[in-house]
Amino acid sequence: MELEEKINNYWFAIEPYVFVGFSDKEVVLYNTLDKQIVESNKLEVVELMRETLQKENCGVLFLSYERYNHLDIRQFIFQLREKFMGDIIEVGLSNGKPIQLLPYYDFITKGVNPKNIYLSDNKNVLENLSEISIHVDSNISDRLLIPILRSIPNIVVFNVVGDWNDILNHEDLLFFLVNHSSNKYIICSYKNLTHLRIDLNNFKFKVSVHLPIEINEWNKSIDILYNHSLDVEYIFDVSSEEDCLKVELLTEKYKIEKFQLNPIYTGDNILFFKKHIYLSKEDILSASISIKDFYIRQSMNAYDFGKINIMSNGDVYANMDHPKLGNIYMNSIYDLVQKEIEEGLSWFRIRDQSPCDTCIYQWYCPSPSKYEIAIGYSNLCHVKPNSKKYE
Amino acid sequence: MIQTLIHSTVNNNYYIYDDRSRLSLLIHPEIKKVYEQFRDVDPYYLKKYAYLKKKGFFTETVVPQFKKVSEIDVLDSIIQTTQIVFEVTDSCNLNCVYCGYGKMFQVTDKREYNNLYIENAIKLLKYVFNLKAKSCKNKLMIGFYGGEPLLNMNFIQQIIDVVSQLNTNKILDIEYSMTTNATLIYKHLDFLVANKIYLTISLDGDKNNHAYRIFGKGEKNSFDTVIRNIDLIQEKCVKYFDKYVNFISVLHDRNSVKNIYEFIYSRYNKIPAIIELNMADCKPDKKDVLDRMFQSKRESETIYQNECLNKIQKTQYETSFFHELVNFVKYYNINYYVLNKISLYNKKEKYLPTGTCLPFSLKIFLTVKNKLLPCEKINFRYSLGKVNDNVEIDFQEIAQRYNYYFEHALDICERCYCYKFCGSCIFHFVNMDKLDSEDLNCDYFQDQENFEKTLYEYFSFLEKYPNEFFSIIENLN
Numbered sequence: 001m002e003l004e005e006k007i008n009n010y011w012f013a014i015e016p017y018v019f020v021g022f023s024d025k026e027v028v029l030y031n032t033l034d035k036q037i038v039e040s041n042k043l044e045v046v047e048l049m050r051e052t053l054q055k056e057n058c059g060v061l062f063l064s065y066e067r068y069n070h071l072d073i074r075q076f077i078f079q080l081r082e083k084f085m086g087d088i089i090e091v092g093l094s095n096g097k098p099i100q101l102l103p104y105y106d107f108i109t110k111g112v113n114p115k116n117i118y119l120s121d122n123k124n125v126l127e128n129l130s131e132i133s134i135h136v137d138s139n140i141s142d143r144l145l146i147p148i149l150r151s152i153p154n155i156v157v158f159n160v161v162g163d164w165n166d167i168l169n170h171e172d173l174l175f176f177l178v179n180h181s182s183n184k185y186i187i188c189s190y191k192n193l194t195h196l197r198i199d200l201n202n203f204k205f206k207v208s209v210h211l212p213i214e215i216n217e218w219n220k221s222i223d224i225l226y227n228h229s230l231d232v233e234y235i236f237d238v239s240s241e242e243d244c245l246k247v248e249l250l251t252e253k254y255k256i257e258k259f260q261l262n263p264i265y266t267g268d269n270i271l272f273f274k275k276h277i278y279l280s281k282e283d284i285l286s287a288s289i290s291i292k293d294f295y296i297r298q299s300m301n302a303y304d305f306g307k308i309n310i311m312s313n314g315d316v317y318a319n320m321d322h323p324k325l326g327n328i329y330m331n332s333i334y335d336l337v338q339k340e341i342e343e344g345l346s347w348f349r350i351r352d353q354s355p356c357d358t359c360i361y362q363w364y365c366p367s368p369s370k371y372e373i374a375i376g377y378s379n380l381c382h383v384k385p386n387s388k389k390y391e
Numbered sequence: 392m393i394q395t396l397i398h399s400t401v402n403n404n405y406y407i408y409d410d411r412s413r414l415s416l417l418i419h420p421e422i423k424k425v426y427e428q429f430r431d432v433d434p435y436y437l438k439k440y441a442y443l444k445k446k447g448f449f450t451e452t453v454v455p456q457f458k459k460v461s462e463i464d465v466l467d468s469i470i471q472t473t474q475i476v477f478e479v480t481d482s483c484n485l486n487c488v489y490c491g492y493g494k495m496f497q498v499t500d501k502r503e504y505n506n507l508y509i510e511n512a513i514k515l516l517k518y519v520f521n522l523k524a525k526s527c528k529n530k531l532m533i534g535f536y537g538g539e540p541l542l543n544m545n546f547i548q549q550i551i552d553v554v555s556q557l558n559t560n561k562i563l564d565i566e567y568s569m570t571t572n573a574t575l576i577y578k579h580l581d582f583l584v585a586n587k588i589y590l591t592i593s594l595d596g597d598k599n600n601h602a603y604r605i606f607g608k609g610e611k612n613s614f615d616t617v618i619r620n621i622d623l624i625q626e627k628c629v630k631y632f633d634k635y636v637n638f639i640s641v642l643h644d645r646n647s648v649k650n651i652y653e654f655i656y657s658r659y660n661k662i663p664a665i666i667e668l669n670m671a672d673c674k675p676d677k678k679d680v681l682d683r684m685f686q687s688k689r690e691s692e693t694i695y696q697n698e699c700l701n702k703i704q705k706t707q708y709e710t711s712f713f714h715e716l717v718n719f720v721k722y723y724n725i726n727y728y729v730l731n732k733i734s735l736y737n738k739k740e741k742y743l744p745t746g747t748c749l750p751f752s753l754k755i756f757l758t759v760k761n762k763l764l765p766c767e768k769i770n771f772r773y774s775l776g777k778v779n780d781n782v783e784i785d786f787q788e789i790a791q792r793y794n795y796y797f798e799h800a801l802d803i804c805e806r807c808y809c810y811k812f813c814g815s816c817i818f819h820f821v822n823m824d825k826l827d828s829e830d831l832n833c834d835y836f837q838d839q840e841n842f843e844k845t846l847y848e849y850f851s852f853l854e855k856y857p858n859e860f861f862s863i864i865e866n867l868n
Contacts, residue, residue: 096402
């Protein structure tokens, strides 16, 4: 494992599949291929890593024989090599300095505004749209809405959200979507799910369930959804451990395999959240995080980016907990998307606020979710428990 | 099938390139020895190689996944198109020796001194405007092409008026552009300036360099007239000249990249676009003549880069090599995800074969014979629709036709290491006009050996100029 002992200078590099998280005095390296970690709080090591990642070194640092033989550095490199997270190459083996093309992370520190990429002259801002949720009731106008939806690139997912009977009343909208090549979902409660139009077979269903269930309605919905062999996912609202147990019983009894739990913050169930939602260091580092995940977490909100909600009165929100962007009947879809990119609070809500901005696990954590907004803290973790209220 | 490979650089450093993950890894030379099955390898690198193999490097060969064009892709491309270009007239007052519509080429639609029917142009405009979403952020360029478009100013004036009317509801961000030989600018300068029309002026360098661009009668070099007009713009309309005037130069045996850059930059402080002589569809008996006139851009650039002592700083970013390097960072490196955020959510990436644009996604070109094409650089035999009483575009037929073309390219693209992005348009492939009888041939095909050589060039350059890597990423768009 140890290299032959000669007086060598080295090129030191970490592998591009390794992510490096810094705090003032620590460094945590994470191998995206196998979740291995190397941590250090040694001054020399932190400095070594900082220098390696400086632009002028382009991912490769000259490591003198003397520096290599500093005990902390030598041990650190030993660990890195053991976990295949970095290496040293004798300088004499090549005729010039090599480079390591690392992922370009950490836009903020480097002074690059990631929003500029989305507003590039060469890009159609609508290409950033990935999902549109249309909230329907008796007010929404299919006649006005359909031409707008038609002008949107065909990569978008459409969700039709509302009461089942209201959804069925929008025949023109459903007809337009049935014939659209995008993925389509109907998101509704199990209540009132009394009959089904056969031509909705190419929709997928997300059926929300708030506990306790109303058994008659529940049984009717189960009959209908099963009879038509639809692609159904259940979303169970839970606000306590008792709710979780109820869901377990229901899913067992009705053999429901495809379901999600949707934790609801009620204002007085913070202990439930601290136990089940808050993350510990172990939770954070045991998750499988890819290079793509690190890109996402530093440049966009994984839950909100690319999504808009069109309410029945035409109001448009990127996230319904944030101010509206405008109205689809009065503002163009271009302007609404552009507004979210330039001024919005949702698509680019990342962990750049205190206390996350000084946390070594800043980008190891998932994007801020709706729970941070509901509970009112910018971090829901046990790593920095003295967090401050959301700004 | 695409495999993980190892390449070197001029400094004798070694790198793994893994297409599957888009990762390039600096490696110890011992890894290369393991890869090449040498004996007496440091045991650590045997283990590291085994680790990388376990994680998919070297073992998971990639079979590129390609997608098909659908009807909705065609409609969507028209809705999102960024340019409508009109062949204003097929008349031209010049008779350039190398002109693609001239006597050395097999021309699909003969030049018959026709102007484009304004009614048909308006029908196309109405068709596209109807589909466009209303917004001042929605950009649309209206282009005037020829022949020499300034020979039909009446058309241009009318189109600008009509666009202005159509746009009262849509409030699109409209801009105008024109490709011109600049011989008639003195007559229309005020109009061009008033309407902020972007000009691309054809100029091949100094007078000797420009000698193939001759007037139709008398074969006189057009250089003096062209320069007089350009000087007029520069003198009378400084701001317009700075922002709206650009140059395009054809490279041939009477000029060079060096000549072109030095003349145009020193005189006008602009870096021109340089294109090679069009060789497609030349008459068999003229091939020798054209071959003698042809000069490779890459070779001329290399001479300029290597031999010219006082290079213009900005030109290093305009070379074919640098553009290809940018595309490498943009499409073949892990930093692809800096720009392509939507891809962060896609588990399986699919590509269109070749580097052909989706039909009409970049532009809709209307010819004087009322044909619709996706670009003015494509032979008119490949028209995708017509404008007669109505705009006739059959989305299904276009999708089927493109899929038919692409099926013939699949065999090449599946084996090509540049399958993710190559920029080469299928309409310019060798044998494109003989699909039923001959195999297509792509001039830009890269097998493993060629791709290793390409990576050798890119990484040798970046080792020498590492800051360019960051500069490329920070300027991606």
